[in-house]
Amino acid sequence: xxxxxxxxxxxxAMNATRVATWCAAGKLRSGFLGxxxxxxxxxxxxxxxxxxGVLPLLKVTEGIPTGMCAVLVEEKSRxxxxxxxxxxxxxxxxxxxxxxxVRDFAEQASLIYVTSFVLTSEPRLSTARQLVVAATNSKAxxxxxxxSAAVLPKVFKVVVEELLPRASFVFGNRGExxxxxxxxxxxxxxxSATVQQEDFVADSDIVLQLTKLIAHGGFVVITGGKEATxxxxxxxxxxxxxxxxxxxxxxxxxxNGAGDAFVGGFIAGLSKGHTLASAxxxxxxxxxMILSRHGCDLRQLSPPSVDAAEST
Numbered sequence: 001x002x003x004x005x006x007x008x009x010x011x012x013a014m015n016a017t018r019v020a021t022w023c024a025a026g027k028l029r030s031g032f033l034g035x036x037x038x039x040x041x042x043x044x045x046x047x048x049x050x051x052x053g054v055l056p057l058l059k060v061t062e063g064i065p066t067g068m069c070a071v072l073v074e075e076k077s078r079x080x081x082x083x084x085x086x087x088x089x090x091x092x093x094x095x096x097x098x099x100x101x102v103r104d105f106a107e108q109a110s111l112i113y114v115t116s117f118v119l120t121s122e123p124r125l126s127t128a129r130q131l132v133v134a135a136t137n138s139k140a141x142x143x144x145x146x147x148s149a150a151v152l153p154k155v156f157k158v159v160v161e162e163l164l165p166r167a168s169f170v171f172g173n174r175g176e177x178x179x180x181x182x183x184x185x186x187x188x189x190x191x192s193a194t195v196q197q198e199d200f201v202a203d204s205d206i207v208l209q210l211t212k213l214i215a216h217g218g219f220v221v222i223t224g225g226k227e228a229t230x231x232x233x234x235x236x237x238x239x240x241x242x243x244x245x246x247x248x249x250x251x252x253x254x255x256n257g258a259g260d261a262f263v264g265g266f267i268a269g270l271s272k273g274h275t276l277a278s279a280x281x282x283x284x285x286x287x288x289m290i291l292s293r294h295g296c297d298l299r300q301l302s303p304p305s306v307d308a309a310e311s312t
Contacts, residue, residue: 007041008168008295009048010069011089012115012147012282015296016258019286020271023303026207028271031055031105033131035092041066042088052298059096064088071295073254080256082263085284086121093123102196109135111267113165115145119155129162136166142215145263146172149179156183164213171263172226174203181206202241207232211239219276223262229280242280247288262287265304 009018014032021030032054040290042058045066049056057113067087073080096102106112112135118124136142144159144167146152152159172180186209187199203222211221211234220232241295265286269279285304290296 004209007044008297009045010257010295011045011067011112012117013261014045014049015260016067016113016145016263017054018048018298019261019290019296020267021264022298022301023052023265023268023282023286024271025303026053028053028268029055030274031057031102031109033057033092033096033102035059035061035088035090035096037064037066037088038062039066041068044281048298055101055105057099057102061088061091061105064091065104070256071256072234073256077256078249078252080254082256090121090124092118092127093304094207096125097127097130097134100200106131106135106140107138109140111143112136113143113145113263113267114130115147116155116159117147117160119163120151124159129158131164132166134289136215141168142166143171143267145168145172146176146180147259149176152176152179153183156180160213164210165215168218170210170214170218170220171266172220173220173259174181174209174222174227177203177210177222180210204230204232204241207239208237212238221260221266221280229284231276231280233276242277242284244278244284245288247291252291254294255291256294258287258290261290 002049014034017030017032021028032049034060036045046058049174065087067085067089069082069084071080071082088216112131113304114132118128132142139236144163186206188312193210207220211218211232214220214234218234221231226244228243230239230241232239262283265283266279269282282304289304
């Protein structure tokens, strides 16, 4: 066993929720819905949620260990690869939605955020379906993250037919965007052939196409590492490009969690009523901070100013 191995809280939706709440500095009330075991790793997650100000709405199951994800970071590029064991997270079921704490919180929610990871197996899929339908039938908006490209082929049908029409916000990165385009078989504007993995139309064109599938007034937000972030508006029928501030490569320790941190910062900006451009800028700032850490570790970090991002 490596002595340099660190045990850190994680999970895509949990990372984004923690960052959003931390970034909003007490001005955003949030909860995280999931399932854990009764082991020490469950306590790591509960502690991280509470320290960020997030209410843990967790189902606890006996006899199944808390899910884990091994992250290997490449020394030169600082990019990462993941190997996951779902563990107790796979046991999240619709019955948990009926608990008083979950039901009361969900009824008051203004935004429900779901990643594609939870759509890969039952009973989590049914849980997500029920939560999204109930939320969007009331006052809440629904945000969906396409992540990841490896997952999309498994969940493509439910994403396209059930979730995208209800989504006010769709997040992803350029790799996931291109994967989605290939799966749906969109054609190039300049050629009759179906778009292939090696011959995509411009990413902005794919974003514009994707906006046609989402809820009225919705937005598609696609990151690209150091490439510009793309924001497509269904109402305007346009795609804006927001440049990413330059980061000194020597400060990057780990790319793990940076995309989640972007989503968290973006949501924090929206919660303050900021423009889309300033919400994107705040997302960029949060992602840059996490790039200098191992994983989505918020300890000893001060959140960036939400108000400062408004003027960026």
